[in-house]
Amino acid sequence: MKKLLHWAAAGLLMLAAALPASSELTLPPDVMQYATEGINGVYSLDFDTAQKNIERVFKDYPDHPFAHFGNAMIAWSRYEYEYELSDDRQRKVFEQILDESIAGIKRWIKQYPEDPNAYMGIGALYGLRAMFTMRNRSWITAYFSGRRAIKNLEKSLELDPTYYDAYFGLGIYQYYAGTLPSVIKILAKIVAIKGDPDEGVAQLNLAREKAHFTSDSAKLILIEIQNTRNSKYYAPQKSLEYIRQLRAKYPKNPLMHYVEIICLYETAHYDEVTEQAEDFLKLIGTDPFYKDIYISRAYTALGTVQMQKGNFEQARALFEQGQQAIKNQEPSRWGVWNEVRLGEVYDVLGAREKAKKQYRYVLSFDDKWGFDDLAKKLLQTPYAVPASRDVGPLPPQA
Known part of the structure; x- marks a missing residue:
């Protein structure tokens, strides 16, 4: 399930650029400039x-799907990247803007029911709502939002x-x-969630090869899939080939830089x-653009x-340095993951009491990132390096 949660963390950010050809016929040059x-x-x-x-687009086209979609994606991206999913105030801002954006595109559809851009935009936003509510374990809301997303995306293709x-x-x-984990498959059967991963990969490759605006988004999701052990x-x-293409295209984006680091790790x-x-x-x-929260x-x-x-x-020395470097920051997903990793290192070095202190420290935080089960397991059983000598992927594993 965590993989489904991560597709917005990369792909949806890039989908903010999805302005279909039909919009090019209606937006005047100055609005196209603002949009670009x-x-x-x-x-x-x-x-x-x-x-x-985006505010300039709103000024000339108050309910244009691109303006609403862009506005929601900016709010999501701030929550996801500026605050690392750690700021409840920004979460509420995002939720409000998402609701307003969906309502705005619905108004546009009433005026322009044959505009594929509108169905693409609202479909993507329903997909974002599905991902967000799934992260918060609101499975039924996530299911119905996902159904609406697919219905609207298929309408745009129609x-x-x-x-x-x-x-x-x-x-x-x-x-x-x-590719839902087994723990979720029971629920999936109840609400008739069906998928075909081979078809999904084929569709993502089709988008990578032929899409006007989501080709790069598709590359990012394929990187995620291709890095799944x-x-x-x-x-x-x-994956390393794709991310190097994207870094060359978007050299200022620090998260592209970090994805390359992940791919370098995965390729040894x-x-x-x-x-x-x-x-x-x-x-x-x-x-x-390289924020303190990325330390x-x-x-x-x-x-x-x-x-x-x-x-x-x-x-050990590096994780302890990291611990000190972020001691005045609010808790974040990557910061708490560092605490987990430091505990594992203490276990390998035989410092069991220090390790247990680390795991208890992890448990002192609200379980926003799903680390509690792992911390509890490690409190019961010390971490040991697997026989394969592989300590696992670089990103947080929860």
Whole structure:
């Protein structure tokens, strides 16, 4: 299930650029300029620039689907990336804007019922609502939102069969609905959730190859799929190829930079992981797009790669440095994951009491990120490096 939650963390950010060809016929050049600058702002995580330009689109086209969709995606991206899903106030802002955006596109559809852009926009927003409510374990709401998403995306294709951008959302649904963990499959049967992961991957590749605006989004989701271990689609070298293409295209985006670090780790380029993670850390505080909240990401990479290489004393030092570096920050997903990893390192080094203290510390936080079950398990049974000597993927595993 965590994989389904992550598709918005990358793909939906890029889907903010999904402005279909039909809109090009109705938006005048100045609004197209604002829209393009807004899109570039989202790609670069420059949300103030993005918001300013989306507001200009609203001024000339008050209910245009692109304006509403862009506004919701900016709110989501702020919550996801600026606040690392850790700020309840920003979550409420996002929820309100999402509701208003869906209502606004519904008004547009009443005026322009044959506009595929509207069905694409509202379908994507229903998909975002499905993901968000699933993260909060509101399974029934997530199910009905997902159904509405698919219905609207299929409607956009009915109106324009060459609208390949719609295959992005459809591919996500087919793949993730078809790869639900067993714990969720009982619920899936009750509400008749069905998916075909092979069809989903094929649709995502179709979007990657032919979509006008979601080609890059499809690459990001395919990276996620191709980095999933024990999967028939596992192809991390291809993921590394895709992310290097995207970094070349969007060099200012720090999260593209970090995804490359993840792909380097998955392809066992461990020295390059250290080199790139150190560069990433140096950019925090000097580049305006590399935020302080990303510090824990850098230390996760630096510490985990030393674990993977068997250098647990070095890993301990790095995770402890990370702990100190973020001690004045609000808790975040990556920060708490660092605490889990530090506990595991203590266990390997034989410092069981320190490890247990770490796991109790993890349990002291609200379980926003799903680490409680792992922390409880580690309190009962000390962490040990698997016989394979593989300490697991770099990103948080919950």
